[in-house]
Amino acid sequence: MRAEATPPFALDEDHDMPDILLHHYDNSPFSEKVRVCLGIKGLAWGAVEQPVIMPKPQLVPLTGGYRRIPVMQIGADIYCDSMLIVRELERRFPDPTLFPDGNRGLAQALALWTDRSLFQAAVAVIFGNLAEHVDPAFIKDREALSGQPFDTDRMRLAIPHMEAQLRAHVALIAEQLADGRAFLGGDRPGLADANAYYNLWFIRNAFPPASGIFTDDALVSDWVGRVAAIGHGTRSPVSADAALAVARDAVPGSSTVARRDAALAGKTVTVAADDYGRDPIAGTLVGSSDHHVAIRRECDDLGEVVVHFPRIGFVIQG
Known part of the structure; x- marks a missing residue:
């Protein structure tokens, strides 16, 4: 959630520049x-x-x-x-704290799942579906970034497999929520929620039809809503x-x-x-x-x- 729009800070304004x-x-x-x-x-x-x-x-x-x-x-x-x-x-x-359940190491290690395998599945589903609508300049930039082809046609062919992968990832989130907890670690949100949430946010914002991969599970859909309601400070x-x-x-x-x-x-x-x-x-x-x-x-x-x-x-x- 955003604060109300205000002009960008300039050095001669009487504002306190945020530390972060x-x-x-x-x-x-x-x-x-x-x-x-x-x-x-x-x-x-x-x-x-x-x-x-x-x-x-x-x-x-x-x-x-x-x-x-x-x-x-x-x-x-x-x-x-x-x-x-x-x-x-x-x-x-x-x-x-970002670790209200005390699982500091595990919550941080979770990024190796969400930043890699879950993220790559989300990318394939999003850009495979968007395919011909992706800006060629974006494709060229991401190819330079990754050092390999950003092949949206290949992603499109892989959609059935990658959607199945995404559903399997989302099922892990649902399994964690199955006991009725509000957040992945318990009653309070933490880094584990931020790690798992952002790929679902990415899907919802980049290609909304793919949101059905998680919105058809009430536990996950409700959890997504609770994390979104936290806002951005x-x-x-x-x-x-x-x-x-x-x-x-x-x-x-x-x-x-x-x-x-x-x-x-x-x-x-x-x-x-x-x-x-x-x-x-x-x-x-x-x-x-x-x-x-x-x-x-x-x-x-x-x-x-x-x-x-x-x-x-x-x-x-x-």
Whole structure:
């Protein structure tokens, strides 16, 4: 749910710039996961609209070349990938928690299901059905992103199989809800709900007829309604130029390198996704843990920024 539309923030206005800036676009499924988490926590945030396809001239200066959406910015600290973004939101804003049932590890691991196999099934059903209506520029962009053909004709032929796959995925959600619980973890919403919900939201918004895959199950349909009713917190539009100015005027937070990475501390490394959008991002290793790595970059127009990536799904090379 959106806040009432207001003009994007400019630096000379008497507004308090939100601390959290989310670089996204409205129909981005992975952004919806983060927006639901912002809603669960009741947070105020700035919505920085970015293009759906390249070029993204006001995003890549922040990230060093990383082009996937969403990206979260807090000052001069830049967080890439929804898996790390929600983890950082929980670290900075722990109450209310994204893990009301205590299953922190399991809820985060759930993303490996929803972000990969469930997401790919949703993509095939959506774009197989849309097929000839998909913008050729979008197809070309996604082929460059993935490094393989974005073949909507092949997706169309696979619709029967992929719809069956989707129904099987949705049946798992229904099974979890079968005891009458309101949310996947119990009485309160959490990250597990945001993870499982966003693909169904994606289907409903991109190709509504496919919604029958989940709306014919009352348990799942009612749960989708409850998650949607959470909203997105308090959203305010922020211009991309204003977001760049925030980074320019800020200083990155402190970081610590894990002992196991001591040999790379202060040295130039590259970080790249291991599935798609594999463009390597170079910088100086300044932070790491079991769950993330952080690299410092110097940008002529922005000064110093620190870009953070999750460990899972990313390759770090010295």
